[in-house]
Amino acid sequence: MKLLVTGGCGFIGSNFIRQTLKKHPDYRIINLDKLTYAGNPENLKDIEGKKNYRFIKGDICDPKIVSDAVKNADVVINFAAESHVDRSIADADPFLQTNIMGTHVLLKAALKFNKKFLQISTDEVYGSIDQGSFTENSNLSPSSPYSASKAAADLLCLSYFITHKLKVNIVRSTNNFGPYQYPEKIIPLFITNLLEGKKVPVYGDGKNVRDWLYVADNCEAIDLALHKGKEGEIFNISSGKEMENIWLAEMLIEHAGKDKSYMQYVEDRKGHDRRYSLDSKKIRALGWKPKFRFEEALKMTIDWYKDNKAWWGKLKK
Numbered sequence: 001m002k003l004l005v006t007g008g009c010g011f012i013g014s015n016f017i018r019q020t021l022k023k024h025p026d027y028r029i030i031n032l033d034k035l036t037y038a039g040n041p042e043n044l045k046d047i048e049g050k051k052n053y054r055f056i057k058g059d060i061c062d063p064k065i066v067s068d069a070v071k072n073a074d075v076v077i078n079f080a081a082e083s084h085v086d087r088s089i090a091d092a093d094p095f096l097q098t099n100i101m102g103t104h105v106l107l108k109a110a111l112k113f114n115k116k117f118l119q120i121s122t123d124e125v126y127g128s129i130d131q132g133s134f135t136e137n138s139n140l141s142p143s144s145p146y147s148a149s150k151a152a153a154d155l156l157c158l159s160y161f162i163t164h165k166l167k168v169n170i171v172r173s174t175n176n177f178g179p180y181q182y183p184e185k186i187i188p189l190f191i192t193n194l195l196e197g198k199k200v201p202v203y204g205d206g207k208n209v210r211d212w213l214y215v216a217d218n219c220e221a222i223d224l225a226l227h228k229g230k231e232g233e234i235f236n237i238s239s240g241k242e243m244e245n246i247w248l249a250e251m252l253i254e255h256a257g258k259d260k261s262y263m264q265y266v267e268d269r270k271g272h273d274r275r276y277s278l279d280s281k282k283i284r285a286l287g288w289k290p291k292f293r294f295e296e297a298l299k300m301t302i303d304w305y306k307d308n309k310a311w312w313g314k315l316k317k
């Protein structure tokens, strides 16, 4: 199978490419990435020379580059996005451009060449939920410009399925963590701050709840959705390991051998969703479940950041 992976130099995309080439050594992957601040070729240094891997530097909003790349693939897997909520609050323009218009350029090319399309989406499209969990049929109610742009992209994908019968699937996962995550996101930010002897900034009262999914488990679920998803199907992906940000901060502070003085409450994020929670029975019915226990995966992640200071040191500067 020939996969066109967009945004493969980012966090989840690079983990997905590495894992896929290991699991399916006969597959070929083209990685189309613009190399924004979040895209880092070093994330895939170990596979750069492989015969069945090719990198193209380019923007998913560029119809010519996209058309040439899609033509040569069997399936398009769209990871490329502006992905940090805080940046979308400061300036939403690049979010609308890449997440909506970029997805649309890819969809048009997929339609032209009749290719399967897998959209990588997020739990944030459903918005916040106080109790219970969202299913794939729940309404979308995004709160931030980031999640609104992802929701718009999901709706566009579904419209191409309904209107044009394009073979579309969507996966919506909860918060990922693991190696190669840009150190502006909460877990790597906290780990690296503590390694630098700095405090960890906790938004508001710290009681916002997130479900934490190890990136390797998410990549397994994406692989399953790719191979087993029926046309037009959406899959929620969640670990069930929900926790308040403050518990996470306490856990990381304890791992670092520091005390509570390293926790610093800061002004809350605007429009901060209180709790995300997904019902993932559908993907689990296909045989998926997380392989990694949260505590074990967190320890592996902390160790990775300890061992790769050169990688994140440059990014934090």
Ligand SMILES: NC(=O)c1ccc[n+]([C@@H]2O[C@H](COP(=O)([O-])OP(=O)(O)OC[C@H]3O[C@@H](n4cnc5c(N)ncnc54)[C@H](O)[C@@H]3O)[C@@H](O)[C@H]2O)c1
Binding pocket: 006, 007, 008, 009, 010, 011, 012, 013, 032, 033, 034, 035, 036, 037, 038, 039, 040, 058, 059, 060, 061, 078, 079, 080, 081, 082, 083, 084, 098, 102, 120, 121, 122, 123, 150, 172, 173, 174, 175, 176, 177, 182
């Ligand atoms: N990180 C999470 O916890 C999480 C959870 C659920 C869903 N998602 C989704 O998964 C996908 C990947 O997230 P991530 O955390 O790996 O993101 P990331 O920010 O680490 O990586 C994004 C990648 O996309 C590339 N990119 C950005 N704009 C582009 C453009 N116009 N053309 C081509 N490439 C472009 C960047 O260079 C980068 O390599 C995103 O679609 C995101 O919405 C992420």
